[in-house]
Amino acid sequence: MILEINSSSSTPIYLQIVEQIHRRIARGALTAEDPLPSVRQLALELTINPNTVARAYLELEFQGVIYKRQAQGTYVSPGAGEASRVERDRMVAALFARAISEAASFGMTPEEIDGVYQKQWRAHR
Amino acid sequence: MILEINSSSSTPIYLQIVEQIHRRIARGALTAEDPLPSVRQLALELTINPNTVARAYLELEFQGVIYKRQAQGTYVSPGAGEASRVERDRMVAALFARAISEAASFGMTPEEIDGVYQKQWRAHR
Amino acid sequence: MILEINSSSSTPIYLQIVEQIHRRIARGALTAEDPLPSVRQLALELTINPNTVARAYLELEFQGVIYKRQAQGTYVSPGAGEASRVERDRMVAALFARAISEAASFGMTPEEIDGVYQKQWRAHR
Amino acid sequence: MILEINSSSSTPIYLQIVEQIHRRIARGALTAEDPLPSVRQLALELTINPNTVARAYLELEFQGVIYKRQAQGTYVSPGAGEASRVERDRMVAALFARAISEAASFGMTPEEIDGVYQKQWRAHR
DNA sequence: GTGGTCTAGACCACC
DNA sequence: GTGGTCTAGACCACG
Structure with missing residues (x-):
């Protein structure tokens, strides 16, 4: 391990x-x-x-x-697998929600936010 | 204030x-x-x-x-405005990068990840 | 004034x-x-x-x-002129003494200290 | 310590x-x-x-x-050693620069300034 | 045990 | 009035 x-x-x-x-x-x-x-x-x-x-x-x-x-x-x-998969989706969604609301509180528009995300996503893929 | x-x-x-x-x-x-x-x-x-x-x-x-x-x-x-804006972009990019790499480490494909993000983004907008 | x-x-x-x-x-x-x-x-x-x-x-x-x-x-x-001149010498000497003892407390040798001073003095002159 | x-x-x-x-x-x-x-x-x-x-x-x-x-x-x-040494030199140079410019602002000539310094340096060594 | 955070309250130099 | 420093003492997360 x-x-x-x-x-x-x-x-x-x-x-x-x-x-x-x-x-x-x-x-x-x-x-x-x-x-x-x-x-x-x-x-x-x-x-x-x-x-x-x-x-x-x-x-x-x-x-x-x-x-x-x-x-x-x-x-x-x-049942841990199932639990972990549900937990996983919940957690990832929460991370995105947090990133978006943080950005919004800084005054970024939805379009600007999407721009930053797209850049990160492309870099990852 | x-x-x-x-x-x-x-x-x-x-x-x-x-x-x-x-x-x-x-x-x-x-x-x-x-x-x-x-x-x-x-x-x-x-x-x-x-x-x-x-x-x-x-x-x-x-x-x-x-x-x-x-x-x-x-x-x-x-110059604080500039500094804060740079800091802001850096921070938001870091949040997205973290969300994406977390999701990937859970075994999600790029497409699955994008699906979760799109849902959150639409909910926000 | x-x-x-x-x-x-x-x-x-x-x-x-x-x-x-x-x-x-x-x-x-x-x-x-x-x-x-x-x-x-x-x-x-x-x-x-x-x-x-x-x-x-x-x-x-x-x-x-x-x-x-x-x-x-x-x-x-x-008598202010005299007082100021005496005060002046005392003050300048104190500044140099402080610079030297600071440098010494950082572990610099007298020669290293003199090197730093000479550089500053030449720059000034 | x-x-x-x-x-x-x-x-x-x-x-x-x-x-x-x-x-x-x-x-x-x-x-x-x-x-x-x-x-x-x-x-x-x-x-x-x-x-x-x-x-x-x-x-x-x-x-x-x-x-x-x-x-x-x-x-x-x-890397702290390096950082501290750089900081040290910067600080000592600043002290000498200040002493010299103070002296100059009092109307002392470069030679007079050097005289005061030499006296202090010899006293320290 | 370690450091991190917070409170309450004090005294100080400066403007 | 302003911020700067310091104390005493509390509770917390972490290893």
């Missing part, structure tokens, strides 16, 4: 972990009943504090994306 | 002030040499601590957007 | 006035018993607050450089 | 801290990735308020001289 952690990012490390696991599930790289690395194991790999990994798992468990089997380990929930 | 402060937001109050003043300048509602309310005055209006306003003004001064005249008050810098 | 005031300088306006009058006296442009403009007059010329001029005159009077004749005005003290 | 604070100086305490850390870096006593004392620790040592230390660190971070790792501490930035 190789995740990319950017310790100088402004988003907390534990959220970076949460997001990346979300992505793996949405992409299908992780599916129902797949095991996740143990807290200690992942902490070692990423050379971060075990508390940080534990916090990320807690968040994912709270979201119903993973679950724990006593003394056995942590696994991807059945 | 009526600003909207959301004290339960996760973004610090002082940054909310910074952003809103940036917007006013980008929009042209504030231009070079316009006076800003005094630290104490604005603190009273927003019913927050003067130190919090001072911190916002410090940040804006650091960015070169405003300047202070000894015992006279705080004013919008000449 | 034309003085140059830089309102955006970090040195207070009243001190800028003090220094410039000092200089006029050291240079001989002002000598014993010469009259100075009234507080109101100078404030008008410089478009600054009369309090600020008054404060500058107070400082100069305290230094013994000027004195006031009741209801008549303000005049340069006899 | 022993710093010398003069609480009766006219330069603010937080700037005294900023300058002294700059000096340590310029001198090489602090180099890239060296840890700085925590805000609270340094505040205790200097018997000043933690906020004051925080403000000094904020200024240094703004200047790009130090950076903070989430909940881990504060460290010297890579």
